[in-house]
Amino acid sequence: MSAALLEVSELEVAFDTRRGRVKAVDGLSFRLGKGEIIALVGESGCGKSVAVKSVLKLLPEQTARYEAGSITLDGRDLLGLDEKAMEAVRGREIALIFQDPMSSLNPVLTIGKQIGEAIKRHQGGSRQEIAHRTVDLLRRVGIPAPETRLNAYPHEFSGGMRQRVMIAMALSCGPRVILADEITTALDVTIQAQIIDLLKSLVADAGAAVVMITHDMGVVAGAAERVYVMYAGAVVETATTEDLFSRPAMPYTWGLLRSIPSLDRPVHEPLVPIEGLPPNVALLDGGCRFRPRCPYRRDICAEAEPPLAPAPDGAEGHLARCWGLDPVRGWLRDTDWKTDLGDPAARAQISADAAKIKGGKP
Amino acid sequence: MVGYFTRRLAAAAVVVVLVSIIAFAIVSVLPGDTAAALLGEEGARDSQRYEALRVELGLDQPLVVRYANWVANAATGDFGRSLRTGEDIGAAILSRAVPTVQLALMALAIAIIIAIPVGVMSAVYYRRWPDNLGTLFALTALATPGFWFGIMLILLFSVTLRWLPPSGYIPFFVDPLGSLKLMIMPSLALATGFTGVLIRQVRSSVLEVLNEDYITTARSKGLSRSTVLFGHALRNALLPVVTLVGLQLGGLFGGAATVETVFSIPGLGRLAVDSIFYRDFTMIQALMLVLALSVLVASLLTDLIYSRIDPRIRRG
Ligand SMILES: Nc1ncnc2c1ncn2[C@@H]1O[C@H](COP(=O)(O)OP(=O)(O)O)[C@@H](O)[C@H]1O
Ligand code: SF4
Ligand SMILES: [Mg+2]
Numbered sequence: 001m002s003a004a005l006l007e008v009s010e011l012e013v014a015f016d017t018r019r020g021r022v023k024a025v026d027g028l029s030f031r032l033g034k035g036e037i038i039a040l041v042g043e044s045g046c047g048k049s050v051a052v053k054s055v056l057k058l059l060p061e062q063t064a065r066y067e068a069g070s071i072t073l074d075g076r077d078l079l080g081l082d083e084k085a086m087e088a089v090r091g092r093e094i095a096l097i098f099q100d101p102m103s104s105l106n107p108v109l110t111i112g113k114q115i116g117e118a119i120k121r122h123q124g125g126s127r128q129e130i131a132h133r134t135v136d137l138l139r140r141v142g143i144p145a146p147e148t149r150l151n152a153y154p155h156e157f158s159g160g161m162r163q164r165v166m167i168a169m170a171l172s173c174g175p176r177v178i179l180a181d182e183i184t185t186a187l188d189v190t191i192q193a194q195i196i197d198l199l200k201s202l203v204a205d206a207g208a209a210v211v212m213i214t215h216d217m218g219v220v221a222g223a224a225e226r227v228y229v230m231y232a233g234a235v236v237e238t239a240t241t242e243d244l245f246s247r248p249a250m251p252y253t254w255g256l257l258r259s260i261p262s263l264d265r266p267v268h269e270p271l272v273p274i275e276g277l278p279p280n281v282a283l284l285d286g287g288c289r290f291r292p293r294c295p296y297r298r299d300i301c302a303e304a305e306p307p308l309a310p311a312p313d314g315a316e317g318h319l320a321r322c323w324g325l326d327p328v329r330g331w332l333r334d335t336d337w338k339t340d341l342g343d344p345a346a347r348a349q350i351s352a353d354a355a356k357i358k359g360g361k362p
Numbered sequence: 363m364v365g366y367f368t369r370r371l372a373a374a375a376v377v378v379v380l381v382s383i384i385a386f387a388i389v390s391v392l393p394g395d396t397a398a399a400l401l402g403e404e405g406a407r408d409s410q411r412y413e414a415l416r417v418e419l420g421l422d423q424p425l426v427v428r429y430a431n432w433v434a435n436a437a438t439g440d441f442g443r444s445l446r447t448g449e450d451i452g453a454a455i456l457s458r459a460v461p462t463v464q465l466a467l468m469a470l471a472i473a474i475i476i477a478i479p480v481g482v483m484s485a486v487y488y489r490r491w492p493d494n495l496g497t498l499f500a501l502t503a504l505a506t507p508g509f510w511f512g513i514m515l516i517l518l519f520s521v522t523l524r525w526l527p528p529s530g531y532i533p534f535f536v537d538p539l540g541s542l543k544l545m546i547m548p549s550l551a552l553a554t555g556f557t558g559v560l561i562r563q564v565r566s567s568v569l570e571v572l573n574e575d576y577i578t579t580a581r582s583k584g585l586s587r588s589t590v591l592f593g594h595a596l597r598n599a600l601l602p603v604v605t606l607v608g609l610q611l612g613g614l615f616g617g618a619a620t621v622e623t624v625f626s627i628p629g630l631g632r633l634a635v636d637s638i639f640y641r642d643f644t645m646i647q648a649l650m651l652v653l654a655l656s657v658l659v660a661s662l663l664t665d666l667i668y669s670r671i672d673p674r675i676r677r678g
Contacts, residue, residue, distance in 0.1 A: 105576055108671060118585075
């Protein structure tokens with residue numbers, strides 16, 4: 001593994017709410033090397049956005065609490081920086097691209113202004129220089145006739161074009177790290193691949209490293225070198241993309257992989273969604289966090305949280321969090337995840353629980 | 363943009379027609395009529411004189427014909443003569459409108475100048491002491507009756523301190539300073555409730571905008587808090603504020619009636635009050651129409667300002 005550029009370790013973030021303090025990130029760790037692309041994958045609500053916003057300390061100050069862990073950039077502790085020092089990091093060293101390009105651009109300011117102000121903030125320059133650089137950026141992200149679009153407003157662009165604008169904005173000050181939070185989720189399927197390819201080629205040119213956040217395993221396959229699978233605020237499995245797809249180790253990852261729609265899947269074979277309700281960090285009870293939805297669970301799973309331990313395939317850096325993989329007592333080390341869908345009784349129970357909580361709906 | 367405003371104007375025209383019908387109808391269905399008002403209670407019992415006067419005034423004609431006549435004359439600025447004073451209604455309204463417009467504009471300016479900084483501060487220091495202070499101030503302003511506040515101002519600044527004249531009116535163009543001195547207390551009195559409403563609106567819309575994704579985007583670029591607040595948040599936050607100001611202008615005219623009475627200002631509000639007391643039907647009809655027109659003009663102006671701030675409307 002390369003030396004870490006960005007390292008998040010044992011991060012715990014909570015929010016003060018009316019119902020008391022609610023945890024959103026619960027012991028998250030990942031590391032990003034120089035020029036590397038990693039993916040953080042997990043269902044909606046598992047704490048991905050909270051994690052990336054924590055890196056730039058963009059969470060609402062009134063309610064967000066960084067309870068434990070550290071975030072370092074090149075060894076420098078970011079969580080300890082004050083607001084002024086953080087401003088110098090944002091956009092300049094670490095840039096962020098958001099999920100929804102419809103709501104993440106200011107509707108009343110021109111895009112020339114919105115890109116230009118980042119350049120002005122960090123690198124300065126005359127009006128003409130900034131305009132010139134902005135046009136250049138827009139051209140690089142594939143906006144047609146960029147000279148004429150400086151004075152256009154966000155609503156005059158399509159969703160895909162706005163996401164290109166966001167990418168131009170993120171690249172504008174040559175950051176070393178780009179956090180891309182579900183940047184294709186809000187886009188048409190046809191445009192998603194274009195945007196990912198664009199981002200990949202641009203970061204390769206710029207030598208930037210990327211944390212790609214997504215809930216879509218399909219996006220991960222073509223883009224990232226390493227994958228971190230997140231569940232309820234923590235990593236449950238990590239491996240190189242190749243290892244993860246060829247030898248996934250634990251039940252949650254199996255479920256994610258089963259739910260990828262694929263072209264070679266026979267039509268009669270249904271997609272297997274992950275049964276049960278999405279994770280809720282607030283309801284963790286000390287056992288395995290995936291247990292409420294795991295069809296392979298046993299009694300031990302309720303007793304303690306399994307550690308993030310080397311996976312049975314022995315590949316370097318392939319770690320998974322599951323009692324079933326325990327070298328001594330494990331019962332899932334040789335399971336064929338494609339054919340064995342777990343204990344039918346447990347599966348029925350999970351469906352029933354989910355239906356009960358949803359209010360009786362099947 | 364042209365298309366948008368053409369549509370707005372067409373809609374406004376429809377509203378004017380409706381309001382004119384309503385103004386006419388309301389006065390027509392009120393008990394008593396112009397003839398009775400002119401003759402007084404005694405005279406109206408003489409049915410022969412009463413009927414003769416009704417014919418003379420055209421009151422015996424069908425409602426539709428009377429409405430058509432009224433509209434035709436009103437369109438040329440001829441609203442007839444006041445039953446009470448006998449003066450020409452158009453001229454009377456025009457001369458009384460000047461003090462009221464000055465009063466309303468000054469009150470509006472005061473409300474905006476106070477509400478924007480206080481509302482923004484409240485939002486920025488959400489639920490901390492500056493917010494609590496701002497909220498207390500807003501609610502106090504909201505709950506204070508304008509006329510009572512006006513009287514308190516007179517007691518303090520005119521009676522006790524003797525800094526300002528207690529009442530009266532000087533046209534602005536005759537003596538600007540004197541006019542402002544006379545109008546400052548009435549404007550403050552008129553602005554109280556409106557300032558409270560406006561502070562609450564500014565606060566809530568700034569709070570809402572600060573939660574928008576594009577604010578996080580702006581912060582993620584490394585912009586300072588004040589740049590984000592003034593460069594990104596405020597303009598968006600002012601959109602609903604502009605709408606509210608437009609909507610409340612009509613209410614300001616209403617409030618002008620009591621304030622004008624307290625401060626003896628010869629404005630439209632007092633004219634309306636007096637006309638109602640004296641059953642000056644022709645004047646009331648005309649006033650309703652003029653008031654509705656001015657509210658419409660205000661809302662068109664509001665739209666114009668709104669579209670200057672929001673580019674999505676400019677081209678829409
Ligand atoms: N500002 C906030 N206040 C309270 N709870 C929050 C806040 N932001 C996120 N959360 C909670 O944190 C959890 C993780 O959210 P998020 O990181 O947005 O998930 P995702 O993985 O879909 O990006 C959710 O349960 C969400 O409700
Ligand atoms: S520890 Fe138990 S409950 Fe958790 S994933 Fe493994 S088998 Fe399932
Ligand atoms: Mg998210």
